Amino acid sequence: MKIAFFPGCMVDMIYPEIGIAAVNVLERLGCDLELPEKQVCCAQGLINSGYVKEMVPAAKMIIDAYDSPEYDVIVSLTGSCMNAIINDYPIVFADEPEYLKRTEELAKRCYEFTDYIVNQLGVTDVGATFNDTVTYHKSCHVTRLLGISEPPLQLLYNVRGLEYREMEHADRCCGFGGTFSFKQPEIAGEVVYEKCRTIIETGANVVCGADVPCLLNIKGALGRMRSDGRLDRDIRVMHIAQILDSRG
Amino acid sequence: MSILYNTDETLRERVTEGLKDEFKHNAIRTAQEVFYTKRGELVKEMGIGWQQLRMHATEVRNHVTDNLDYYVKQFAENAEANGCIMHYAPTGDDALWEVLDIFEKHGASYAVKSKSMMTEEVGLNEVLEETGITIIETDCAENILQTAGSKPSHIVVPALHFDREAIMKIYKEKRGYDGSSVPEEITHFLRKILRKEFMDAEVGIRGCNFAVASTGSVTLVTNEGNGRMVDSFPKVQIVFVGIDRIVPDLESLDTMLALLPRSAVGAKMTAYFSLDSGPRGAGEVDGPEEVHIVLMDNGRHTLANSEFSDMLRCMRCGACLNICPVYRHITGHGYGSIYPGPMGIVLTAGLVGYDDIDSMAFACSLCGACTEHCPVSIPIHDLIRQHRINIVEQGKNHAIEVPIFKALALMWSNVDVYNYAMKMGTPVMKKLAHGEDALAKDSAWIPVVKGWTSTRDFDCLSETRFRTWFKEHKKQQGGGK
Amino acid sequence: MALGNKSLSDLLNPISKQLEHDVVAEHVDLPEWEFVPWRVTDGKSAAELVDMFASEAEKIRVQVKRCKRDELAACVASIVGEGVPETGEACTVVCASDERFATAGLYDALAAEEKVSDVTVWDEAKGQANVDAAYVATYGVTYASAGIAETGTVVQPTSPACGRAVSLLPLVHIAVVDAATIEPTMLTVMKAYADADGKLPSQICFISGPSATADIELVRVEGVHGPMYVRYVVVE
Numbered sequence: 001m002k003i004a005f006f007p008g009c010m011v012d013m014i015y016p017e018i019g020i021a022a023v024n025v026l027e028r029l030g031c032d033l034e035l036p037e038k039q040v041c042c043a044q045g046l047i048n049s050g051y052v053k054e055m056v057p058a059a060k061m062i063i064d065a066y067d068s069p070e071y072d073v074i075v076s077l078t079g080s081c082m083n084a085i086i087n088d089y090p091i092v093f094a095d096e097p098e099y100l101k102r103t104e105e106l107a108k109r110c111y112e113f114t115d116y117i118v119n120q121l122g123v124t125d126v127g128a129t130f131n132d133t134v135t136y137h138k139s140c141h142v143t144r145l146l147g148i149s150e151p152p153l154q155l156l157y158n159v160r161g162l163e164y165r166e167m168e169h170a171d172r173c174c175g176f177g178g179t180f181s182f183k184q185p186e187i188a189g190e191v192v193y194e195k196c197r198t199i200i201e202t203g204a205n206v207v208c209g210a211d212v213p214c215l216l217n218i219k220g221a222l223g224r225m226r227s228d229g230r231l232d233r234d235i236r237v238m239h240i241a242q243i244l245d246s247r248g
Numbered sequence: 249m250s251i252l253y254n255t256d257e258t259l260r261e262r263v264t265e266g267l268k269d270e271f272k273h274n275a276i277r278t279a280q281e282v283f284y285t286k287r288g289e290l291v292k293e294m295g296i297g298w299q300q301l302r303m304h305a306t307e308v309r310n311h312v313t314d315n316l317d318y319y320v321k322q323f324a325e326n327a328e329a330n331g332c333i334m335h336y337a338p339t340g341d342d343a344l345w346e347v348l349d350i351f352e353k354h355g356a357s358y359a360v361k362s363k364s365m366m367t368e369e370v371g372l373n374e375v376l377e378e379t380g381i382t383i384i385e386t387d388c389a390e391n392i393l394q395t396a397g398s399k400p401s402h403i404v405v406p407a408l409h410f411d412r413e414a415i416m417k418i419y420k421e422k423r424g425y426d427g428s429s430v431p432e433e434i435t436h437f438l439r440k441i442l443r444k445e446f447m448d449a450e451v452g453i454r455g456c457n458f459a460v461a462s463t464g465s466v467t468l469v470t471n472e473g474n475g476r477m478v479d480s481f482p483k484v485q486i487v488f489v490g491i492d493r494i495v496p497d498l499e500s501l502d503t504m505l506a507l508l509p510r511s512a513v514g515a516k517m518t519a520y521f522s523l524d525s526g527p528r529g530a531g532e533v534d535g536p537e538e539v540h541i542v543l544m545d546n547g548r549h550t551l552a553n554s555e556f557s558d559m560l561r562c563m564r565c566g567a568c569l570n571i572c573p574v575y576r577h578i579t580g581h582g583y584g585s586i587y588p589g590p591m592g593i594v595l596t597a598g599l600v601g602y603d604d605i606d607s608m609a610f611a612c613s614l615c616g617a618c619t620e621h622c623p624v625s626i627p628i629h630d631l632i633r634q635h636r637i638n639i640v641e642q643g644k645n646h647a648i649e650v651p652i653f654k655a656l657a658l659m660w661s662n663v664d665v666y667n668y669a670m671k672m673g674t675p676v677m678k679k680l681a682h683g684e685d686a687l688a689k690d691s692a693w694i695p696v697v698k699g700w701t702s703t704r705d706f707d708c709l710s711e712t713r714f715r716t717w718f719k720e721h722k723k724q725q726g727g728g729k
Numbered sequence: 730m731a732l733g734n735k736s737l738s739d740l741l742n743p744i745s746k747q748l749e750h751d752v753v754a755e756h757v758d759l760p761e762w763e764f765v766p767w768r769v770t771d772g773k774s775a776a777e778l779v780d781m782f783a784s785e786a787e788k789i790r791v792q793v794k795r796c797k798r799d800e801l802a803a804c805v806a807s808i809v810g811e812g813v814p815e816t817g818e819a820c821t822v823v824c825a826s827d828e829r830f831a832t833a834g835l836y837d838a839l840a841a842e843e844k845v846s847d848v849t850v851w852d853e854a855k856g857q858a859n860v861d862a863a864y865v866a867t868y869g870v871t872y873a874s875a876g877i878a879e880t881g882t883v884v885q886p887t888s889p890a891c892g893r894a895v896s897l898l899p900l901v902h903i904a905v906v907d908a909a910t911i912e913p914t915m916l917t918v919m920k921a922y923a924d925a926d927g928k929l930p931s932q933i934c935f936i937s938g939p940s941a942t943a944d945i946e947l948v949r950v951e952g953v954h955g956p957m958y959v960r961y962v963v964v965e
Contacts, residue, residue, distance in 0.1 A: 005718075007714055009660070011714050012713055012714040012715050013670060013709050013710065013713070014707050014708070014709055014710050015707075015710065015714075016710050016712050016713060016714035016717055019714040019717070019718070020714070020717060020721075023718070023721065034722075035715060035718045035719075035722075037663070038663050039663075040659070040660050040661070040662075040663050040666045041659075041660040041666075043656075043657070043660040043661070045656065046653060046656065046657055046660075047633070047637070048614055048633060048636070049610075049636060049640070049649075049653060050633070050636030050637045050638075050639050050640035050641075050645060051640055051653045051657065052637050052640075052641075054653060054654060054657040055657065057657065057661035057662075058657060058660040058661035060661070061660075061661050061662075061663075140613075140615040140616055140617070144615070144616050144617065144620055145616050171617075172573055172615075172617070173573040173613050173615035173617065175573060175613055176613065177612070177613025177614055177615065178613075178614070180610065180612065180613045180614070181613075181699070181700060181704075182696060182699035182700055183607065183610050183699060184259075184260075184263075184607070184610060184611055185698075185699045185700060185702050185703050186260065186263050186264055186267065186703070187263060187574055187577060187578055187611060188613070188703065189702070189703030189704065190267065190577040191573045191574065191577065191613065192703070192704065193703075194573075194577075216706075216707060217704065219705075219707060220686065220700070220704030220705040220706055220707065221703070221704045221705075223686055223688075223704070223705035224688075224689065224703065224704050224705050227688065227689070227705070228689075
C-alpha cells in the first residue's frame with residue numbers, strides 16, 4: 001500500500017515538525033509514504049476569496065501530482081486541504097470535464113490523517129505516551145465539513161499519560177477562514193480570542209487540532225495574549241500528529 | 249429600497265464602532281447562547297425526526313420554488329375567493345403605491361403594525377410618515393426601536409443593544425413613563441399604552457410567515473400577541489406577503505411550524521400561531537372587515553432557477569445568526585442590512601447586487617455552522633462563497649487585491665516559483681521578526697501582513713522545509729535497505 | 730412602467746420567465762414526498778396523548794385542571810371564583826356562547842360566584858359591546874376545538890359565537906378542551922381542516938401559553954398584549 005502524503009503548504013513552509021511527526025506515526029504503523037514532487041498547495045484561499053478561474057492551474061497541479069497509479073491512497077494532514085479537493089475542486093473544474101472526472105475518482109481515495117489511522121488501518125492506540133493535559137479544537141473542516149469527529153478523540157483517549165479536557169463549544173470556528181483572517185482582522189481577532197479564552201478555561205497546557213491553519217491562528221493569538229499580558233502561562237499548540245508521535 | 253442602511257460607513261467602520269459597545273456585544277453573545285442551547289435540547293428530544301423534518305421541509309419548499317408561478321397564482325386566486333382584496337407588487341415601489349392608495353381611499357391616518365420584514369424592506373414606515381400617517385410599531389422591541397429611532401441588532405430580539413436603563417429613559421422622555429427599569433414594569437407599561445392604540449387604529453399592517461396556496465390563507469407567528477391585536481381590531485388590514493412565503497397546503501404548515509420556533513428561539517411553539525382566511529365572516533363581530541393582501545416580489549424571482557434558488561427556502565428563523573461566530577461579535581448592525589448574519593449576506597447580495605454592500609460577503613469565515621443548523625438545509629456558506637465568486641467575476645472586488653491573488657495563484661501552481669519565493673521570503677521574514685520565531689505587533693505596518701499581525705502573531709517561515717527533510721529521509725531509508 | 734395597479738400577470742410573468750415556463754401550469758400535482766418525519770407522539774395511546782398535552786402545557790406555564798364532563802361548570806367556576814389573580818379582587822367574565830357550556834350550566838355557575846361581578850356571554854347581536862366587555866374582563870372562557878399533545882396547544886377557531894377578543898383581551902384565558910379532541914401534532918388538525926369541505930373559519934388561532942416577550946435584556950415577561958395567564962380545563 002503506497003500512500004501519497006499531502007502535508008499541506010503550511011507544514012512545508014512553517015511547521016515541518018508536524019509533517020515529520022505524522023510521517024513517524026504512519027511509518028511506525030507500517031505505511032509506505034511518498035511526497036509527490038510537484039505538489040504545493042490546494043489553493044483553497046483563491047476560491048474562498050472568489051477567485052475560481054485563477055485557481056484552475058493550481059488545482060490541476062495537485063490532481064496531476066496525486067492522481068497517479070503508483071499511489072493507492074492519499075493521506076492529508078489538514079482537513080481543509082482535503083475538503084478543497086473533495087468539495088471545492090468540482091466547482092473549480094466545472095468547465096474541465098477531464099479533471100473533474102479525475103478529481104471525483106481521486107476524492108474516493110483521500111483520507112484525513114486520523115480517519116485513515118482509525119478507520120482504514122483499524123488502529124486506535126498508536127502506542128504514544130504524552131504526560132500532560134490536552135484539549136482538542138474540533139476544526140470546522142475536519143468535524144463539520146468532512147464529518148470526522150470520533151477518530152481524533154479515540155486516538156487521544158488511548159495516549160498514555162494524556163489527560164483530556166474538553167473545551168466549551170469545541171466545534172466553534174477559530175476565526176481563521178483563510179483570507180478572511182487577513183481581510184477582516186477585527187472580526188477574526190474577536191473570534192480567535194474567544195476561542196483562546198475557552199482553551200485557557202480548560203486549564204490544559206496543550207491545545208491540539210487536526211487542521212494546521214487553525215493551529216497557526218490559535219498559536220498566533222495565544223502568543224499575542226501572552227505577550228500583552230492577557231495570558232499568564234504558556235500553552236503549547238500542537239498538531240494531533242505530534243502528540244501521537246510522542247513517546248513520553 | 250431600504251434593505252441597506254448606513255451605507256456611508258464601510259463594514260470595517262461599522263464593526264470597529266460596534267465592538268466598542270461592550271453591552272451590545274455581550275447581549276448578542278448571551279442571546280446566541282440562550283437560543284442555541286434551548287434549540288439543541290429540543291432537537292435532541294426529536295431524535296431522528298429532526299433530520300427527517302428538515303429533509304421534508306426542504307423537499308416541500310423546493311417543490312414550491314420549482315413551480316413558483318403556479319403556487320403564487322393558486323394562492324392569489326384562493327385568497328381572492330376568500331374575500332381578500334389582492335394587490336400585486338412586482339417591486340417594492342409598487343407595494344408602497346398600493347398601500348398609500350388604500351390609506352387614501354379610506355382617508356385613514358392612523359395604523360398599528362406588527363413586525364414585518366417585508367415592510368422594512370420597502371421602507372414603509374418612512375414613506376407613510378412622510379405623508380402624515382401615524383404608524384405604530386407594536387412588537388415591544390420594534391416599539392423601543394421606533395421610539396428611540398434605532399435599527400434592529402438581532403432578527404428575533406431586535407432591541408437587545410439597549411439595556412433596561414436606556415429603555416426606561418427612552419420611554420420617560422418620549423412617552424411619559426414614570427416607572428422603574430424592571431423589564432416587567434416597562435413591558436406592562438407598553439401593554440397599557442399600546443392597547444388603546446390597537447383599538448383606535450383604522451388600519452392594521454402585518455406580515456405573513458407562510459401563505460397557504462391551497463386555501464389562500466396567511467399565517468402569523470408571534471409570542472407577544474401584538475400580531476393578534478393587529479389582525480383582530482382595526483377594520484382594515486393590510487398583509488404583506490413575499491412570494492417566497494408560500495407553502496402548498498395546510499399539512500405543510502405543520503412541518504414548517506415544527507421547525508420554525510425551535511430553530512428561532514428554542515421553543516416548541518410560539519404563544520400564538522394564527523391562520524387567517526379572509527375578512528371576518530357573517531355574524532362575527534371582530535376581525536377585519538377588509539383584508540388587503542400585498543403580494544410582493546421585489547427581486548425574489550431572480551433567485552429562482554439561479555445558483556441562489558436554495559435561498560428561497562429560507563423561513564427567516566435566525567438559526568444561522570444564533571450559531572454564527574461572526575454575527576455574535578459584529579451584531580446585526582455590523583452588516584448594514586435589515587437582513588443580517590449568514591442568511592442576510594446571501595439574501596441581501598441576492599436582492600440588491602454587489603455595488604453597495606461593501607465587503608459584507610467577506611464578513612464570514614465559511615465555517616459552515618450556518619449550513620449545519622439551517623432547518624431547511626440551505627447551503628448558506630456555499631452561497632456566500634458563490635457571491636464572492638460572482639463579485640470577482642463581475643470585477644466588483646477591490647482592484648488592489650487582484651495582483652496579490654494573481655501572485656498567489658502563480659506561486660501555488662508552480663513548484664519552482666514556490667521554492668524560489670520560500671527561499672527569498674524566509675530570511676526577510678526572520679529579519680522582520682527581529683530574529684524571533686514570529687512576527688509580532690510591531691510588524692502591523694506591513695501591507696497585507698498587518699491584517700493578521702494587528703491582532704495575532706504570525707509564525708515565521710521555517711528554515712528547514714518539510715519537503716527537503718522528506719527527500720533526505722527517503723534517501724536514508726533507501727540507503728538503509 | 731407606472732407604479733401600482735399591477736395585475737396578477739404582471740407579477741407572474743417575470744417568475745415564469747425566470748423558471749423558463751412558457752405558461753403558468755394549469756395544474757401541478759404534489760409529488761410523492763420522500764420523507765415522513767418521525768414524531769415524538771408516534772405510537773402514543775389516546776390516554777398518553779392527554780397526559781402529554783397536560784405536561785407540555787404546564788411546561789409553557791399553563792395551569793391545567795382535569796375534570797369529568799359533569800364537573801365542567803364547577804371546575805371553571807372555581808377558577809374565576811378566585812377573582813383577579815394575585816389581588817383576589819372582584820372580576821368580570823366574558824364567555825363564548827356554546828351549547829356545551831349551556832348544557833353544563835356554566836353561565837349560571839359563573840354568575841353565582843361571589844367575586845364575579847358580571848358575566849357576558851358572546852352574542853353576535855350585541856356587536857361591539859362584546860369586544861368592549863372583553864376589553865375590561867379579567868377572564869375569557871372559550872371551548873377549544875382541539876388540543877395538540879406535542880406542544881400543549883389549544884386550537885381556537887373564530888366564529889359568530891366566539892370572537893377573537895375572548896381569548897385575547899382578558900387578563901386570563903380559560904380554554905376548555907375535550908380530552909377526546911386532543912390530537913398528537915398540528916398535522917392531524919391541519920389534515921382534518923384540509924379534508925373538510927367549505928371555507929375555513931376567518932381565523933384559526935393556535936394558542937400555546939400566555940402572551941410573552943423577552944425583548945428587554947432577554948428577561949421573560951408574561952402578559953404583553955394578550956393574556957397574562959392561561960388555564961386549561963381538560964374534560965375527560
